Amino acid sequence: MQLFLNATSPYARLARIILLEKDLLDEVTLRWCDPWADDKALLEVNPAGRIPALVTNDGTTLSESMLMAVYLDSVSSHVPMLPASHLADVLHLAGLGQNLMDAAFTTVIARKHYGTEIDQSELGRRRRRAIQRITQQLDSELHESQLAPSITLGEIACAVALDYLAFRLPEVHWKEAYPQLKAWHAAVIARDSFQQTAFM
Incomplete structure (x- = not known):
């Protein structure tokens, strides 16, 4: 491949x-x-x-x-990342992670081509509100105590999105706003797969 x-x-x-x-x-x-x-x-x-x-x-x-x-x-024969026993929950989280990634990535690309003033456009403000709502929802749903030795697609998507947010849009300050989410995120990115692929 x-x-x-x-x-x-x-x-x-x-x-x-x-x-x-x-x-x-x-x-x-x-x-x-x-x-x-x-x-x-x-x-x-x-x-x-x-x-x-x-x-x-x-x-x-x-x-x-x-x-x-x-x-x-x-x-792969490894433990499924899309377990049938709670597939809807995993896909729910994957969707939140995907939407957060999309909002953050589109913000970064828009700024690259049109400058930071694009944030004040209708779409820019909409993206910012989406980022705020999604991070707030993730804080209410994700707890470090829920983590299992294996990891799901939903957890990966959310952790990658949050890491990208911290990497490209640090002014969002989600870690300061949501200490519970920060603890969950820290536990996930301690995994070797996240350490090997860290943004740089």
Whole structure:
């Protein structure tokens, strides 16, 4: 398999963490690239020019990190990240994590192209409100005592999103606002898969 990625995409990091947790990293060649430069090899496998893009052993390209997660969970014999016993709960958390990632990532990209004044636009203010609501909800739902030795897709998505928020939008100060969520997050990112994939 091949994984097209860069070091700062929260979506690519989610895919790498899943590969590590599923003990599949040795079966994948990491193809580091710049999606903003219309990387030729990336465009050949994913015409949208987006990362991550996972090319399976039979040459099929998967182009959304959550879809990759479902696929990788299915081809590994490790403990499922999408356990049938509480699938709705896991997908609920995965959705919150995905939405937080999207709001934070879109804010960062909008600022890159239009400057910080874009935050005052209708969409900028909407993204900011979404970030505030989601972090507040995560604080009410996630507790360090709930963590098990195995990890679910929902927990990975939320932890990656929160880490990305701290990395790219530190002015949000979610750790100061939500000490309970901070403790949960600290316990999750202590895992080796998060340490190996830290944003830089």
